[in-house]
Amino acid sequence: MGVRALHKDEAKPLPRQISSIIRLKIEQGEYPPGKKLKTIRQYANEFSVSPVTVIRALDILEEETLIERVPVKGVFVSREPGRKRTLSACFAFPEKEIVPSPGGRENWSLNFELFQGLFSGARQNGIDLRFAYFEDDPSAELLEKQISALRNFDFAVFTGGQLGKLQAAATAHLPVFGIASRRAPVIPGVVRVDYDRPGAEKMLLAYLLRMECRSAAAVTDLRGGLRGRRFIEAARASGVSVPGDGVWEIDPDDPERIGKLRTRLLGEKPEFLFADSTESVPDIYEAAFDAGLMPGKDLIVTGIASGLTFEGLFPRLSYLRIPRFDMGRAVMAAAAKYFSGGKKRDIVLPKFEVRFIEGKTSRR
Secondary structure: OOOOOOOOOOOOOHHHHHHHHHHHHHHOOOOOOOOEOOOHHHHHHHHOOOHHHHHHHHHHHHHOOOEEEEOOOEEEEOOOOOOOOOEEEEEEEOOOOOOOOOOHHHHHHHHHHHHHHHHHHHHHHOEEEEEEEOOOOOOHHHHHHHHHHHOOOOEEEEEOOOOHHHHHHHOOOOOEEEEOOOOOOOOOOOEEEOEOHHHHHHHHHHHHHHOOOOEEEEEEOOOOOHHHHHHHHHHHHOOOEOOOOOEEEOOOOOOOHHHHHHHHHHHHOOOEEEEOOHHHHHHHHHHHHHOOOOEOOOEEEEOEEOOHHHOOOOOOOOEEEOOHHHHHHHHHHHHHHHHHOOOOOOOOOOOEOOEEEOOOOOOO
């Protein structure tokens, strides 16, 4: 059967014309079950249309369960038309191999919980989840190849600001979820998955006031801690004394950091210390003990974290726990709902609430 010409002056959209032609080939047996279809570029050349038009035509056939997209392998005629197809998801990351990162234990913990949530949600919703490596900061040619690879999936998941170029470009072709981080930029078109950061900061201030601490400070790393600065401003506005500017910038690679922390603790004597740089909490404990101060009594230490960084510390501190596992599960559930509903509504995820984990203190 030859290629039927498209009528570009008809009211019927081109994607629907193309899908009708391919559908007829399937129904008449020219494209039998399991047959691999031509590539998007081959169909685009055949019909003299853009690849985007072909993709939209294939989307129509996929919703009708007449074809299946298999990641990496291509597009195939469904073996069981009418059967609910399996969604495929790509978790995109820029590391060629898993190695200890400069972020330390906290990043490992947050990522582990996220991965667990993604896998749990994928299993619950029948989604085929695959991890794939993509080179960061690609050339224009490589970026096009990366986008082509992502088109084999139904949706993609990214973390933070990683692979920013690919995130932004991929939104024109498939739903993209971005697990937010403190420093990740907002990318138009990406479904941002985040916890309620303003709500967490309000809970942090409420904890400070509940503990009736008269002075406060914040510890940040050298990359700048806007969250720590906002906390200090809110504390000052609430009548809490702030020694100096209230923000201590600590270099995690500085071998003298424990001594510098001890000097500031003895000199400024804050009763409440927010560790915006979570990895600094063990250092703060060591510096406090060296200074003859008891965390939980002479000094309240807290943070917003996964909690792994605080394991083994005594006394246990109170902190706000980021629900990374719940965020991962919610991504999979939202994607499944979006596709089962015919992709008629935008994907919107709520801001997830942090949970206050009560530690031990003898201050009150």
